[in-house]
Amino acid sequence: MYKIQKREAEFPATDLAFGGKLRKDNRWVQLAELIPWDYIEQKYASRMSTKNGRKAYSVRVALGACIIKEKLGISDEETVELIRENHYLQYFIGYESYRDERPFDPSMMVHFRKRLTAEILKELNDLIIEAEIKKQKEAKHTDDDDPPPTGSGTKGNEGKLIVDATCAPEAMRYPHDVTTLDECRQKTERIIDILQEGMPRGTPKPRTYRKKARKLFLRFIRNRKPRAREIRRALKQQIQFVERNLRSIKEMSEMIGLGALTKKQYRDLEVIKEYVAQQRELYKTGHLEGRERILSISKPYVRPIARGKARGMYEFGSKISISMFQGLTRVERLSWNNYNEGSDLIDQIELHRLRYGSYPAVVCADKIYRTRANLEYCKDRGIRLSGPKLGRPYKDDSTHQEQKSIERADERARVVIEGKIGEAKTRYTLNRIERRLQETSESAIMMVFLLANLARIMRSRMRDIFGLIGEMFTNWFSYLFEILNQSKNVVKIGVIGFFSRPYIDL
Secondary structure, three states: OOOOOOOOOOOOEOOOOOOOEOOOOOHHHHHHHHOOHHHHHHHHHOOOOOOOOOOOOOHHHHHHHHHHHHHHOOOHHHHHHHHHHOHHHHHHOOOOOOOOOOOOOOOHHHHHHHHOOHHHHHHHHHHHHHHHHHHHHHHHHHHOOOOOOOOOOOOOOOOEEEEEEEEEEEOOOOOOHHHHHHHHHHHHHHHHHHHHHOOOOOOOOOOOOHHHHHHHHHHHHOOOOOOHHHHHHHHHHHHHHHHHHHHHHHHHHHHHOOOOOOHHHHHHHHHHHHHHHHHHHHHHHOOOOOOOOOOOOOOOOOEEEEEEEOOEEEEEEEEEEEEEEOOEEEEEEEEOOOOOHHHHHHHHHHHHHHHHOOOOOEEEOOHHHOOHHHHHHHHHOOOEEOOOOOOOOOOOHHHHHHHHHHHHHHHHHHHHHHHHHHHHHHOOOOOOEOOOOHHHHHHHHHHHHHHHHHHHHHHHHHHHHHHHHHHHHHHHHHHHHHHHHHOHHHHHHHHHHHHOOOOOOO
8 A cells, every 4th residue: 555645845854863953955855856756656656556455664764775885885784784874865765754774675676676667767867857957958058048938849959968878787697508598407307396286195296307407418518619510419408307397397387387486487497488499499490580589587688789899899788779868868769689870860850859959969979870760850850960971971071181180070079978878887787787677677767877877966965065165256256356456555555655755863
């Protein structure tokens, strides 16, 4: 059961022994002011029952705990302990006073991540971005003494849109076929052991040859440079062992069913059946027809993403297309299958027009986006797509140099999104998504870019504060120098008059 919490208008005081209130310049207090808790609570409450069941934790507790975990890069258990020890973190998750107790059990973090789906976090990120861009426009028009524009419409292209794509690798073992087949064999042997306990007394246990299969696997895996013939023989052996176990499981299930298996074991069994069928087809024909190749039993949704980087041709995870406008980043597309990101450019530009009422003046992207269809689309709408033109270079040197300078400026603007991806992969956890479910992995990716945008907004506000302080000191020193310049002549006359007095002999 979920109950919507009442909001307090005042800044709450803490019941600490030393008394006093929280500092408003604390990072967690400032971060709490940036998040629209009321909006996200409506989305969160729609997924919960308001009548039946035990009282659920508020969305501020759930989302706040997930933000703390991701921002600090700690475990679920450490997150709970830090919230218990720190009164600023308790304020961030919605407490009105300090409580010397654990806010919830660490296992609740799993449920929080399931309830805060990728769609909810993406909507929250869009809402924060829209509020910040609106604030920037209002501040810009206030400085220019011009009224902010009303309504929407295409009054000319404006702004700079930066697009790129990257991969969010999953925390998983490198997918070797023989090793994965050995894992399938071990899982099916465990299932046979469980089903055998429910069989009628006196029923012989099916043969699994587990010792022989393990010995053959270890003999193969210890060979550092196996030949193609040895790899093919090892694949055939492991496929046969797993298929034999699957036939035994089918015969046992016809007698007693599969009710003794857990939910995870039943899901693994279905994945293993499909995986072994794929491996048998690959062994016979060398390719798959109309199937998505499975790489992991625990994460069957993961696909190989061709990246062509120096450290490896493939990464294993989800591929995301992102866009950046006014320094803030959005995830435009998230897919577990490989795709060409150049086909997303037109959709990203149209989404930009729907959001802001006009096309961007410049789109900064790498060479993979510069297809003929994209160039023609941008040319028809007066958009400059960064990069060199197709075909032969210009004959005129002046035009060529001018075009080169524009390309260099666009490239300097484009590398900003590369830095944002690097920040997400080094400062946050985009380089290694440690989640066990597909939906929680997607929400973890959205959480990374949400935190990156919040951090960027907080840095911009700190720069504004320091800019005001610097302007105040500049005005004060200017005023002081002006006073000194005005009184310079008076001071000079007084000094000369003092030293030019006649000497008096006392």
